[in-house]
Amino acid sequence: MLNTKFAIPDIIFGDGAITHLAQCARRVGAQRIFFVSDQGLEDAGWVDMVKGILRTEKLDCVYFNDVKSNPRDKQVHRGAEIYLEERCDVIVALGGGSPMDAAKGIGIIVGNGGKIRDYEGANRIMRPLPPMILIPSTAGSSSDISQFCIITDVEREVKMSIISRSLVPNISIIDPHILTTQGRDLTLASAIDALSHAVESYVSKLASPFTEMNALKAIELIIKNIKPAAEDGDSKALENLSIASTAAGMSFSNASLGTLHALAHSLGGVCDVLHGWVHPILLPSVMRYNLPSCIEKMGTIGRYISGPRVCPDIQAAELGINTLEKLFAEFGLNTKLHKIVPHKASLEKICKIATRDVCHLTNPRPANWQDLMNICEEAW
Amino acid sequence: MLNTKFAIPDIIFGDGAITHLAQCARRVGAQRIFFVSDQGLEDAGWVDMVKGILRTEKLDCVYFNDVKSNPRDKQVHRGAEIYLEERCDVIVALGGGSPMDAAKGIGIIVGNGGKIRDYEGANRIMRPLPPMILIPSTAGSSSDISQFCIITDVEREVKMSIISRSLVPNISIIDPHILTTQGRDLTLASAIDALSHAVESYVSKLASPFTEMNALKAIELIIKNIKPAAEDGDSKALENLSIASTAAGMSFSNASLGTLHALAHSLGGVCDVLHGWVHPILLPSVMRYNLPSCIEKMGTIGRYISGPRVCPDIQAAELGINTLEKLFAEFGLNTKLHKIVPHKASLEKICKIATRDVCHLTNPRPANWQDLMNICEEAW
Numbered sequence: 001m002l003n004t005k006f007a008i009p010d011i012i013f014g015d016g017a018i019t020h021l022a023q024c025a026r027r028v029g030a031q032r033i034f035f036v037s038d039q040g041l042e043d044a045g046w047v048d049m050v051k052g053i054l055r056t057e058k059l060d061c062v063y064f065n066d067v068k069s070n071p072r073d074k075q076v077h078r079g080a081e082i083y084l085e086e087r088c089d090v091i092v093a094l095g096g097g098s099p100m101d102a103a104k105g106i107g108i109i110v111g112n113g114g115k116i117r118d119y120e121g122a123n124r125i126m127r128p129l130p131p132m133i134l135i136p137s138t139a140g141s142s143s144d145i146s147q148f149c150i151i152t153d154v155e156r157e158v159k160m161s162i163i164s165r166s167l168v169p170n171i172s173i174i175d176p177h178i179l180t181t182q183g184r185d186l187t188l189a190s191a192i193d194a195l196s197h198a199v200e201s202y203v204s205k206l207a208s209p210f211t212e213m214n215a216l217k218a219i220e221l222i223i224k225n226i227k228p229a230a231e232d233g234d235s236k237a238l239e240n241l242s243i244a245s246t247a248a249g250m251s252f253s254n255a256s257l258g259t260l261h262a263l264a265h266s267l268g269g270v271c272d273v274l275h276g277w278v279h280p281i282l283l284p285s286v287m288r289y290n291l292p293s294c295i296e297k298m299g300t301i302g303r304y305i306s307g308p309r310v311c312p313d314i315q316a317a318e319l320g321i322n323t324l325e326k327l328f329a330e331f332g333l334n335t336k337l338h339k340i341v342p343h344k345a346s347l348e349k350i351c352k353i354a355t356r357d358v359c360h361l362t363n364p365r366p367a368n369w370q371d372l373m374n375i376c377e378e379a380w
Numbered sequence: 381m382l383n384t385k386f387a388i389p390d391i392i393f394g395d396g397a398i399t400h401l402a403q404c405a406r407r408v409g410a411q412r413i414f415f416v417s418d419q420g421l422e423d424a425g426w427v428d429m430v431k432g433i434l435r436t437e438k439l440d441c442v443y444f445n446d447v448k449s450n451p452r453d454k455q456v457h458r459g460a461e462i463y464l465e466e467r468c469d470v471i472v473a474l475g476g477g478s479p480m481d482a483a484k485g486i487g488i489i490v491g492n493g494g495k496i497r498d499y500e501g502a503n504r505i506m507r508p509l510p511p512m513i514l515i516p517s518t519a520g521s522s523s524d525i526s527q528f529c530i531i532t533d534v535e536r537e538v539k540m541s542i543i544s545r546s547l548v549p550n551i552s553i554i555d556p557h558i559l560t561t562q563g564r565d566l567t568l569a570s571a572i573d574a575l576s577h578a579v580e581s582y583v584s585k586l587a588s589p590f591t592e593m594n595a596l597k598a599i600e601l602i603i604k605n606i607k608p609a610a611e612d613g614d615s616k617a618l619e620n621l622s623i624a625s626t627a628a629g630m631s632f633s634n635a636s637l638g639t640l641h642a643l644a645h646s647l648g649g650v651c652d653v654l655h656g657w658v659h660p661i662l663l664p665s666v667m668r669y670n671l672p673s674c675i676e677k678m679g680t681i682g683r684y685i686s687g688p689r690v691c692p693d694i695q696a697a698e699l700g701i702n703t704l705e706k707l708f709a710e711f712g713l714n715t716k717l718h719k720i721v722p723h724k725a726s727l728e729k730i731c732k733i734a735t736r737d738v739c740h741l742t743n744p745r746p747a748n749w750q751d752l753m754n755i756c757e758e759a760w
Contacts, residue, residue: 001556001619003394010545011590014383165390176381209601209623210391213593221589239381243589 004208006254007165008145009134009172011246015239017175018135021050022057024171025090028131032060034088036079036103037095038067041137044181050094050135062086067095067102070152070159070268070275073116076105083110083130091132096190097141097150097275100134104149104167107132111166117153120160122358125167132169137178139241140190140276142197142249144172152269159265161358168253176242180235187230187241188331189276194245195222196279199287199301200260201252203294204362211255218248219304230331259367260286262357263375266350273340280328280335285378287321293365337379347376384588386634387545388525389514389552391626395619397555398515401430401472402437404551408511410470412440414463416483417474418447421517424561430474430515442466447475447482450532450539450648450655453496456485463490463510471512476570477521477530477655480514484529484547487512491546497533500540502738505547512549517558519621520570520656522577522629524552532649539645541738548633556622560615567610567621568711569656574625575602576659579667579681580640581632583674584742591635598628599684610711639747640666642737643755646730653720660708660715665758667701673745717759727756 012020025033033054037047042065054061064079083091083106091110093103105116107129112119119125134144143149149162179187195218201207202215221244229237263286264278291298291314299313302320309316328335341347351372354360360367367375392400405413413434417427422445434441444459463471463486473483485496487509492499499505514524523529529542559567575598581587582595601624609617643666644658671678671694679693682700689696708715721727731752734740740747747755 001395001616002623003397004391006388006391006393008386008388011384011386013386013588013590015381017383208393209597210393210627213597213627217589217593236381243382247590247593 002208004206004210004254006208006210007147007168008250008253009169011172011174013174013242013246015175015177017173018049018178019053021053021092021133021135021173022059024133024173025054025059025092026057028090028133028170030059030090030131032062032086032088034064034083034086034091034106035061036064036067036091036093036099036106038065038099041094046094046137046178046181050092062088067099069098070272071098071102071105072152072154074154075102076109076116076151079106080109089130091130092135093132094135094137096136096138097143100136100141100143101149101151103132103134104143105151108149108162116151117160119162122163125164129166133171133173134169135173135175138182138186138190139179139238139245140193142194142245142253144169144174145246145249146253148253150265157269158353159269161265163256163358174242174246176239179238179242180233184230187238188226188333189274190245191222191226191229191241192279193276194218194241194248196260196283197248197252197257198222199283200258201248201255202301203290203297203364204255204258205364206362207255211251214247215251216300216304218244218251219301221247223305256362257359258286258290258363259354259360259372262354262360262363263350263372265357265359266354267340269353270346270350271340271342277334277340280333281337281340281379282375284321284325285375289367289371289375290363290365291317335379337376344380347373351376382588384586384590384634386588386590387527387548388630388633389549391552391554393554393622393626395555395557397553398429398558399433401433401513401515401553402439404513404553405434405439405470405472406437408470408513408550410439410511412442412466412468413470413472414444414466414468414486415441415472416444416447416459416479416486418445418479421474426474426517426558426561430472442468447479449478450652451478451482451485452532452534454534455482456489456496456531459486460489469510471510472515473512474515474517476516476518477523480516480521480523481529481531483512483514484523485531488529488542496531497540499542502543505544509546513551513553514549515553515555515558516625518562518566518570519559519618519625520573522574522625522633524549524554525626525629526633528633530645537649538733539649541645543636543738554622554626556619559618559622560613564610567618568606568713569654570625571602571606571609571621572659573656574598574621574628576640576663577628577632577637578602579663580638581628581635582681583670583677583744584635584638585744586742587635591631594627595631596680596684598624598631599681601627603685636742637739638666638670638743639734639740639752639755642734642740642743643730643752645737645739646734647721649733650726650730651720651722657714657720660713661717661720661759662755664701664705665755669747669751669755670743670745671697715759717756724760727753731756
């Protein structure tokens with residue numbers, strides 16, 4: 001029998017959705033907003049646009065942009081101090097995974113005190129966060145949909161997975177027009193991240209019919225739209241990647257992920273690599289490792305990737321994995337682990353840390369650190 | 381370009397999910413709960429079970445059961461008076477569409493004052509409702525998921541559609557085990573209501589990828605499970621109908637419905653018929669009327685109903701409609717309108733009222749009251 005939970009934020013989706021921000025902020029009681037974004041979005045003009053929307057509606061705004069890719073614990077603590085000093089009441093974040101996760105981390109500390117590492121793992125946040133409105137600028141992380149927040153503990157060199165229902169924001173404002181100012185690489189890294197969310201959550205031990213249909217929809221849309229979106233910046237294809245990323249977010253937020261993400265977090269903590277670039281390296285190897293535990297589901301994934309065909313599931317699954325490898329090669333993406341890990345000796349540490357990541361718990365096939373070493377060797 | 385909103389409650393799903401009620405009530409701040417249900421659920425023992433769960437957790441509870449099938453405006457106003465007199469702070473409802481819609485109506489008046497007819501139509505509720513936790517006892521209305529509330533205005537003989545984001549409850553607790561005490565007829569009427577939600581929302585003018593995948597999942601699960609659930613009370617089939625109804629709810633709540641539901645509301649206001657029994661009579665005729673406006677989508681629906689096949693969409697669509705008619709006949713359901721409408725002369729009034737129902741606005745093919753007369757004539 002199925003036992004499951006399913007939670008997502010209110011979603012406002014579409015070109016121009018960002019113009020609803022002030023109204024949304026009023027709805028959650030905003031008077032003084034703590035607004036998190038980053039340099040890239042300042043340069044593209046989106047930060048000024050958000051400030052303008054808030055100013056027009058006479059909403060005070062404290063701006064915070066001390067956010068790096070793979071946001072750090074110190075940045076979160078500093079943000080929380082400013083939020084409290086400035087007596088803000090609502091958090092708005094505009095960005096990819098990093099500004100949104102930083103915003104969530106700040107919300108955790110504002111609402112619960114302590115240090116961010118106190119909340120590592122699942123369901124360790126006891127008190128409510130301030131209302132949050134998140135505006136994704138990439139179609140990948142889906143932090144605007146999810147119960148996840150990934151923050152780097154610099155001292156321990158660990159990207160911590162923090163998972164809690166309270167990390168689902170109140171409102172996600174998804175405006176695909178924002179994607180039009182990003183470059184090919186960011187489009188690709190984001191789409192492949194969303195694809196990995198869909199694949200891992202579809203075969204997760206916690207998958208349910210509510211998450212599975214979202215995962216498959218995401219895979220279908222990413223496979224169809226990744227090329228025209230990345231190579232031509234086609235606006236309809238970018239919109240479809242936004243839909244895909246949102247669907248993948250609904251899936252992984254509620255079904256969790258697997259060993260690929262456990263390894264990606266662990267690699268990101270030690271090597272500070274862009275999260276999305278880990279997947280072309282490890283996704284095929286992890287799919288091959290998991291295949292014996294979920295042949296039927298991997299067959300379904302394979303048919304969504306390579307098209308419908310009458311053949312045994314195992315063949316469809318293998319064909320799907322091969323097709324993905326070809327796709328990554330066509331895009332000229334790095335698929336070799338040695339290019340991002342400076343010293344092979346650090347693999348053991350990386351694999352041991354990964355087995356303690358909460359994402360690892362829901363992987364369909366059990367794996368100890370030696371199994372992860374084999375996966376890494378295959379991708380070396 | 382797609383412009384859409386998507387909102388659903390937090391969902392807790394599974395056998396025994398009802399035992400989480402007290403914890404959920406605490407989460408939304410309950411101290412004194414206004415609990416709405418009805419005689420049927422008292423007889424089946426579920427009302428006592430809920431009271432017991434709340435008592436064990438020392439949560440006060442005021443019980444209200446003055447709810448008939450097709451809940452009336454007066455019942456809503458009386459419930460709101462009691463809620464305020466008793467200084468309750470959270471609404472819990474256990475039931476099919478009627479107790480849940482009555483609870484929503486009570487919430488509207490408690491939060492906004494006035495009379496329930498002041499809120500007829502879309503987006504007319506301006507102030508928040510008390511927190512609501514809904515526990516469906518049927519797999520059909522999905523009022524526990526939706527932005528809809530249907531209340532009968534007795535004086536005007538109109539079942540009013542009230543639609544607002546604020547009518548989505550905070551939490552939906554879906555425990556398929558509750559379905560095991562219902563009889564064949566209620567299982568059938570509910571499943572066919574959910575099927576109609578899925579079909580109408582799939583072709584609605586407001587459908588989006590987020591609603592469409594839920595609608596198709598619902599159709600697939602209902603077609604596969606309606607027989608074993610209704611004829612044998614098979615518990616896995618009942619669980620699947622619960623999943624289907626929930627998915628259909630996610631779809632129609634956000635994409636709205638169409639002319640079938642406009643007519644069903646209008647018929648229900650004049651004739652006080654059980655909502656679910658209208659659909660076997662009118663669903664095929666409305667599908668045939670809509671077919672020219674959405675041939676591809678109706679073809680997809682047809683393939684979900686009758687199985688995949690290589691043929692033009694129009695053929696697949698017609699086959700699907702014919703298959704539904706056969707299914708209704710196999711179950712021995714009434715498919716003739718004259719058996720529920722006492723006087724044919726009242727059809728004109730029924731059709732005119734239906735054209736003013738908010739559900740009618742999103743029907744894929746425009747229809748005036750004369751068109752609706754033709755649909756009714758076909759089903760007479």
